[in-house]
Each structure stands twice: as structure tokens, then as C-alpha cells.
Amino acid sequence: MAVLVTGGAGYIGSHMVLRLVDAGQTVVVLDNLTTGFDWAIDHRASFVQGNAGDMELVGKLIAEHGITEIVHFAGSIVVPESVSDPLKYYANNTATSRNLIEAAVRGGVKHFIFSSTAAVYGNAGLEPVAETSQLMPESPYGRSKLMTELMLADVAAAHPLTYGVLRYFNVAGADPKKRSGQSSPTATHLIKVAAQAALGQRPSMGIFGTDFPTPDGTGVRDYIHVSDLVEAHALLLEYLRKGGASVTMNCGYGRGFSVRDVVRTVKQVSGVDFKVIEEPRRAGDPASIVAKADKVRQVLGWKPAHEDLTEIVDAALNWERYLATRNR
Template structure:
């Protein structure tokens, strides 16, 4: 199978490229390198530097490499930023996805895996949320992903495309072999921020609200290891490759941890102090959001390997330590 990975020089997309390579599949990366890194793409994987919204470039790439499937990661993904720049998010995440889909139709690509988000659910209940729950995003980020899901479903119905939409919960961790991890300098992911604070790379971190209706007053999230998330993508490609029907599936473990629990785990795993300052709530943050992953497990025969918060933190800690040591040598 030949797979185009959009955003394949980034955090999650980079792990996908490694997994495809490990499985013996050919991949091509399309990335504008706005947040991705050229060095993260293996030398034997073609890298097309360009924008996913460049219709002619994408069409040329699909045809030149005889692409069978597209796995679409390229997107902006910071909720507070999307509230400040809704038009930018809809341009990048919705309009450019429309262009990508148009090129896929023109090139005859019939298999598509889309990186969506639990943000499409909005302020979910305190119970694990299933895929048929009402969609009520609280941010332009969530709305932009929801609209792309709608486009994908309608394009599939009109043109015979089959797809899997994977709605991510909170992705964290790094490749256990330390080949790849989160490299963005000013990342906002809680576990990465907490680990960097424990390592002294940040003087302190903020906890955005301690007055939520949860046991300790902080928000609760379902954290999934990036390698388990990527295994879901691989199972999705296998499913579609075997003629499976289109589906939407949540990517999470089915249980959550509060912000305070994450910070305590980072302190314990790192053995270091960590200063966490209390700040005001952020707009667009749901109270609790935990996945019902029944469909992912049953329809795609997915089984996680790293369903343990301490393991996720430990892999993040190793990656951040390695990055820091490498940067000190440069």
C-alpha cells in the first residue's frame, strides 16, 4: 500500500510514517513545515514540502506516487488560538481539507483516514462518550473538524470513497524506541508542559481552573499514548484495505485523569518538584471528556499496549531529556 501522510513531519504524523515503514508500506509525506521538522522524516521517505490546500501540488503528488490511501493529519489544533482566530482555523482545517478531498477524488483515491478530535463533542457528560453523542463543539477548532467530517461523509457517498474518522482524545507520550516525539517549542499539551517544568525547562506551569465540578476541581481528560493512537490508524488502514465499510471511532482508553492527577504523576515519575500555579479557566475547555472506545476495540480489533499514565509520562520524560541533551550539544 502507498500512503500519503499529510502533516507527516509533525508529532502524530511522524509516528504514523514510522509505523508504515515498520509494516513495510511505502509512504509519502506532504508537509509545509510550519510546525513539522524536515529532520524527522526518514531519508528513504519522500518529502513533498508544500501546503495541503495546494490542489495542483496535491494532485500531482497523488498521481506521481500512485497513492492508494490518504491519512490526513495536517491541521491547526490549539483551542485558545482558534477562539482568537476562527477564520484562520476554518481556512486551514476546513477549506484546505476540501481542496485535499477534491484532489483525492480527481486522482481516484478511494481510501481516507481522517484525524478528527473529541472537541467535536463539546462539553460532554461525566460518562464515557460514544460516537453517536450530539456534536456541539465549543471552539472553532472543534467546528472545523466537524465540518471536515461532514464533507468527507458526503464526498464518500457521492464518489465511492471509504473512510475512517478517528476522534482523538488527549494524545501524549513518545515512541518507546525514542525515534520520535513532540518537538514543538511552545507546545501546550499538559503532559509535555508538566514534564518540561519538572526538568527545569520552564520555571512553572499553570493550572487553568480549580473550581470545576470534579473530585479535585480540575478538568478530566482521557490520555492516549501516541503509539496506541497510531496503531488505531494502522488498524483503520487494514480495515479499509480489506474492503471494510466507513466508520467513525473514538480514540481513547475509556477512563480519565484530572489535571492535578497528571501533575502528581509527573512529580512521582520524575522524582522532581514541579511548581503549578493556579490560573483562571480557559474558554473552550470542557469539564470532563472521556472516550467510549467500544467501537474502536470491536470494529477495528484494536488493543492498546500503553494504557498507563505513568508509562506515558515516563516516555515523555525520556524524550524531553534526550531533546534537551541534544540541544545542549548544538
């Protein structure tokens, strides 16, 4: 029995690999290294460079390694880019997922976990969104992810495959042991960008939109530590292995922070008053999105261990400091 992790050289995927191999599980990583890094893959996992949408390759890996589960992280994630280049997102997210699911069915894979997004809800307002909330994605990114959710439901109804979907909110932080973190120098994640500005790696950072209908005019998000997120994946995998029914769940903390809140916290933790520039809104960005995350706690018994924003920011700053020494 082995687990195939697509996108396992990326930010969240590499943390999932660590969680699985730390538990003694057999892991195969499939990543094309477009945005991932081979050095981020733990040496205890097998690594194959390739595309998750390559059905022939995936079929071969399933057969050779006895893969019984797939955890699918591979894809493109930048909302504004999806607005300007939608075909890239429908190719990398929707079409790739479709091929991967078909390869899974052909190979007899039992369980499939998909990393979805809160972007499927669109501009949800200030109240926390539940899994039963209306799905109104405002960007090709959100729509490309929702299409994969729908495909999984249809396939599971027709084949002996059970699946779990986790709708992520805003992932941040890094492995407490500093083994992995958000490593792309061009990443657009707010906490990473603010940490880079605090450490002098950027001359400034931007706040995109100050006129949203939120308490301070900036976007509000539910920030979740990456270690808590992958713990939810590990619990979901065990739930499916024990015969749990296919399920879709939010993964967040149920409370939001504005962009100004985050910038203020990064300044406090770092001790640096870096330059912040107010910019117009970006296309596709909702004003606020916060998780109603009761279901993941009830179904999986998930108990977050790193939900303090200060801890998340401190982990991000420490990872950026590590990257700066690593890349010298």
C-alpha cells in the first residue's frame, strides 16, 4: 500500500509528504517542478518528475508501487493570473485532474483526496461560510477547482472510489522543524510577502484594495497554519481507509484577519516597520471569506495546534530567514 502525492515538491504537498513519511507510510511524489523544488521532497519518499495529467505515467506508477490512495495538490493557484490566463487554469487544474481521476479509476485506486479552495464560494460576505453555502466562484481559479469537485462526485457515483475534498482557506506558516515552507520567491501569499518585506528582501509590499465592505476596508481572510492543514489531510485519509463515506469539508479556523491586521502582526513580530503601499483591488479577490469549520472537527476529530496568528507569522519569518541562508 502506497500513497501518491501529486505536487509533493510544492508548499503544501511537501508538508503532506513529511506528515506521511514521519508516520512510516510509503509515499510516491509526482511533480513537474514547475513551481516546486526537488530539494523540498523528503528523502524517505520516492520521487518521479512528471505531470499529474499524464495518464500513462500515473497508471505505471499505480501498478509499480501498489498505490491505493492519491492526494492531489498539483495545480495553479494565483487568482489574478487565472483571470488574465483562464485557459492555463482550466488546463492545469481541471483537465489535469480529469486525467488523474481516470487513471485512478483504471488502476483501482481506492481513495482520492483533493485540495480545493474557499474560492468556490466567491464573495461570501463577513459571515463564515459553511459547506452548504452557495457556490459562486468569481475567478477561473475557483471555477476550475469546483469543476474538479463535481467530477469527483460523478465518478464516485459510478465507480468504487471514495473521495475527500478539503476546501482550504489561506494557508501560511512553515514546518516547525524548518524542513519545509513556502519557498517560491515569486509567491503571492500575503504573510510570505510581508515577511520578505520585513527582512529587506522586498523594498515594500502592497495592500490591494482598501475600499472593501469590511471593518477596515481591506480584505479579510481565515489564515490556517500549514501543519494544521496537513494534519486534517492525514485524518481524512484514515477516515476513508476505515470506510468513511465521500465527504467535502472546509479547512480553516473560523475567524478572520484583515490585511491590515496581518501587516500589523508581521511588523510586531519582526520589529521592522517596513514600507506598505496601498494599491487598487485585484481582479477576482473577494472582500471576505472565513470558514465555518465545524464539520471537519466533528467528522475527523481535527484539533488545530497552531492557530495563533503570531505563531503563524513567526514560523513564516523563520522560514524566510532559513531560505536566505540556504540560497547564498
